[in-house]
Amino acid sequence: MTLHRTPRRRTARRPRATSAGLVTGLLVTGLLTAPAQARSRTDATATPAAPTGTVARTVGDARFEPGPCPRTPEPVEELTGARCGTLTVPENRARPNGRTIRLGVAIVPATAATPKADPIVWLAGGPGDDAVFEAKLAVDGGLNRDRDVILMSQRGTYSAEPALLCPGIDRFGGRAVGLVYDAPSTGRLHVQATQACRDQLAGRGVDLGAYNDIESAADYEDLRTALGIERWNLFGISYGTHLALTSMRLHPEGLRSVGIDGILPPSTAGSAQTWSSARQGFDGLFKACAQQPACNERYPDLPATFERLVRDLEAEPVTTTVTLPGHDEPVKVVLDGGALVNWLTTATHVAPEVPRALDELAHGRPQRVARQWAGWKLNPKGVGVVSHGLAYGVFCGQWTPYESPEEALRGGQKAFPSFPRSVQAQAPQLTFLRPDCAVWNVPAAPRSIRDVTRGDIPTLALSGGFDSQTGADNGPYVARTLSRAKVVTVPYEPHVVFASSKCAQEVTVSFFDNPASPKTACLNGLKAPAFEIGP
Numbered sequence: 001m002t003l004h005r006t007p008r009r010r011t012a013r014r015p016r017a018t019s020a021g022l023v024t025g026l027l028v029t030g031l032l033t034a035p036a037q038a039r040s041r042t043d044a045t046a047t048p049a050a051p052t053g054t055v056a057r058t059v060g061d062a063r064f065e066p067g068p069c070p071r072t073p074e075p076v077e078e079l080t081g082a083r084c085g086t087l088t089v090p091e092n093r094a095r096p097n098g099r100t101i102r103l104g105v106a107i108v109p110a111t112a113a114t115p116k117a118d119p120i121v122w123l124a125g126g127p128g129d130d131a132v133f134e135a136k137l138a139v140d141g142g143l144n145r146d147r148d149v150i151l152m153s154q155r156g157t158y159s160a161e162p163a164l165l166c167p168g169i170d171r172f173g174g175r176a177v178g179l180v181y182d183a184p185s186t187g188r189l190h191v192q193a194t195q196a197c198r199d200q201l202a203g204r205g206v207d208l209g210a211y212n213d214i215e216s217a218a219d220y221e222d223l224r225t226a227l228g229i230e231r232w233n234l235f236g237i238s239y240g241t242h243l244a245l246t247s248m249r250l251h252p253e254g255l256r257s258v259g260i261d262g263i264l265p266p267s268t269a270g271s272a273q274t275w276s277s278a279r280q281g282f283d284g285l286f287k288a289c290a291q292q293p294a295c296n297e298r299y300p301d302l303p304a305t306f307e308r309l310v311r312d313l314e315a316e317p318v319t320t321t322v323t324l325p326g327h328d329e330p331v332k333v334v335l336d337g338g339a340l341v342n343w344l345t346t347a348t349h350v351a352p353e354v355p356r357a358l359d360e361l362a363h364g365r366p367q368r369v370a371r372q373w374a375g376w377k378l379n380p381k382g383v384g385v386v387s388h389g390l391a392y393g394v395f396c397g398q399w400t401p402y403e404s405p406e407e408a409l410r411g412g413q414k415a416f417p418s419f420p421r422s423v424q425a426q427a428p429q430l431t432f433l434r435p436d437c438a439v440w441n442v443p444a445a446p447r448s449i450r451d452v453t454r455g456d457i458p459t460l461a462l463s464g465g466f467d468s469q470t471g472a473d474n475g476p477y478v479a480r481t482l483s484r485a486k487v488v489t490v491p492y493e494p495h496v497v498f499a500s501s502k503c504a505q506e507v508t509v510s511f512f513d514n515p516a517s518p519k520t521a522c523l524n525g526l527k528a529p530a531f532e533i534g535p
Helices: 131-140 167-178 184-203 213-226 239-250 271-290 293-298 302-315 337-362 367-377 388-402 405-415 433-440 474-479 502-513 521-525
Strands: 005-007 015-017 040-042 057-059 062-066 083-090 100-108 120-123 149-152 232-237 255-261 318-322 331-335 459-464 485-490
Touching (some): 057 213, 083 213, 100 131, 100 213, 120 131, 120 239, 131 149, 149 213, 167 184, 167 367, 184 388, 239 255, 255 502, 271 302, 271 337, 271 405, 293 337, 302 337, 331 337, 331 367, 337 367, 388 433, 459 474, 502 521
Parallel strands (some): 120 149, 120 232, 232 255, 459 485
Antiparallel strands (some): 005 015, 057 062, 100 149, 318 331
């Protein structure tokens, strides 16, 4: 399995956190307890004017305490003025007398003088990203215009206690740019890093099987009742959509509406789905180039060029060196077929550069691709911030138990029949997933974790036309069983359109204003990016 960071066009192409991991491990019983209203105790007298998050309160086994804002690797200006605290919950609700964990909470106030009563809860991606880090993204997109925005560090993430971080895995991901990406020898080293991470966390007494969607969804429901909120809205990005759809199924009672962006359905998540998504995102980008005369003339038949490069590089990997900021010595980079597939999965975030980069690679100039690939993987800001414990919990408890190796391989063969089998066997973003899960060794979640989400909660299903991580066809897929869903695909945008598209932000904000009728007129004027044309 590989977790790495992706760039965003609207932030000057600086690398941004993304992950590939999901988590559920343990067949947890007794999650649905008595109604919270019958069990709550407020420790300070709340008045009608008391802002949300300023009163300590215990509800059942959960307790919210106002306090300092959660820690972050770098200062987050948007948390200035936030109301913060911690939610304490059982680590494993099947063990009520077991240990507890603490989750950081930040409530960014609405800019309106009179906020709406139903706040928006931000669910981060990954799995393994910390929502508190993403306050700027939520504020820049206007989510706190009329409503408070609540960000909680999902269990296991950076500002939670315990934080299930494994910087050794992150550092190996950087070193691996100098290795053949999908070679068995690389896989053995990857699994060794995973085993070391597991041993370290288990040695601290962490119940690894308790870091999953079932427990996380219950955490958010406990937060809602502990804060005294009758109804709220969810907005999930990437893996956060996976958690949102699970929450809709397990805890629908407090939900006014749900927005999901970069959709990952729990019922289909796995290797085959990532192959399908890659095919969709690549095809969207290649088609956009073909429709621009200058791009099509200079870079004809990009799909054939790309697939030929994958085959050629898998047979004979190319080794080069590049210089990177912050590195005194040149960095060795090996490009094989698997590395190129994973590079392109990320490079849809910098789509205008892709045709030129592939053409240069095809003509013996691999430096552009190598520099981007190494820069993303060796980004020092990506070390020690992702919760691999949460990521593997979802992957190994919710995905691999319900997708056979044969089904995973068929996904690659269906999406890219011309690829070598060695490439097809390692799905994008999920390299060496099965041997990693073998050493992670958590129990399978109940089969119901793969159930489709059904209901009538108003839902906005957002996707990007260039999304190669969670394909755009996931929007119509989840909408089939959600009677009040609105499906919106923003053309020419990569994974998580809210991060890169002003139009997507406008659609999202209007949806939370009026879930029955989001404003989508801005979609009509969108144009493809101008692709770079080399000499």
